[in-house]
Amino acid sequence: QVQLVESGGGLVQPGGSLRLSCAVSGSMFGINAMGWYRQAPGKQRELVAGITSSGTSNYADSVKGRFTISRDGAKNTVNLQMNSLKPEDTAVYYCNAVWNWGGNFWGQGTQVTVSS
Numbered sequence: 001q002v003q004l005v006e007s008g009g010g011l012v013q014p015g016g017s018l019r020l021s022c023a024v025s026g027s028m029f030g031i032n033a034m035g036w037y038r039q040a041p042g043k044q045r046e047l048v049a050g051i052t053s054s055g056t057s058n059y060a061d062s063v064k065g066r067f068t069i070s071r072d073g074a075k076n077t078v079n080l081q082m083n084s085l086k087p088e089d090t091a092v093y094y095c096n097a098v099w100n101w102g103g104n105f106w107g108q109g110t111q112v113t114v115s116s
Contacts, residue, residue, distance in 0.1 A: 002024075002025060002026070002099075002105050004023070004024055004096075004097060004105055004106065004107035005022065005025075005107055005108070006020060006021070006022050006093065006107040006108065006110040007020070007021050007023070007110060008020040009093060009110030009112045010111075010113070011114075011115065012085055012112075012113070012114055013085075013114070013116055014085060014087060014114055015085065016085050016114070017081070017083045017084075017085065018082045019080065020036065020079065020080040020082065020093055020095075020112070021078075022034070022036075022077060022079070022095030023077050024076045024077065024097060027076065028071070028073055030099050030100050030101060031097050031098065031100070032052065032098050032099065033050055033051065033097070033098050034051055034071060034078045034095065034096065034097045034098075035047055035048070035050035035051070035069075036049050036050075036069060036078075036080045036093055036095060037094045037095075038089075038091035038094070038112075039091055039092050039094070040090060046060065048060050048063055048067065048080070049063065049080060050069065051069045051070070051078065055071075057069050063082075063089075066082065066083050066085075067080060067081065067083070068081040069081075078095065078097075080093070085114045086114060087114045087115060088114075089114050090112060090114050090115070091112060092109040092110065092111050093110050093111075093112050094107055094108075094109045
């Protein structure tokens with residue numbers, strides 16, 4: 001049973017930082033890529049950052065220079081370090097993973113609210 005569990009969301013002031021973590025059940029062997037998506041009320045879900053099994057990462061233009069995605073195979077986690085947060089970053093953030101055998105799974109989401 002594949003499970004992705006996000007943590008680290010919360011309320012933070014503009015300019016502050018949060019680190020989101022996504023824990024993957026079992027081994028991460030076979031995962032082609034993982035990503036963080038977000039969805040704000042009334043808006044489409046969008047890709048924030050992604051990372052491949054080889055370590056190559058990419059980011060949405062809106063978060064470049066502020067967010068950093070990383071993975072830790074030893075801990076079976078993928079992280080999203082979010083710095084210089086803005087109110088427009090407010091959304092539910094979801095972890096996603098795609099396996100080489102065709103699996104595509106999502107976490108339950110974690111709320112990030114940036115407000116003064």
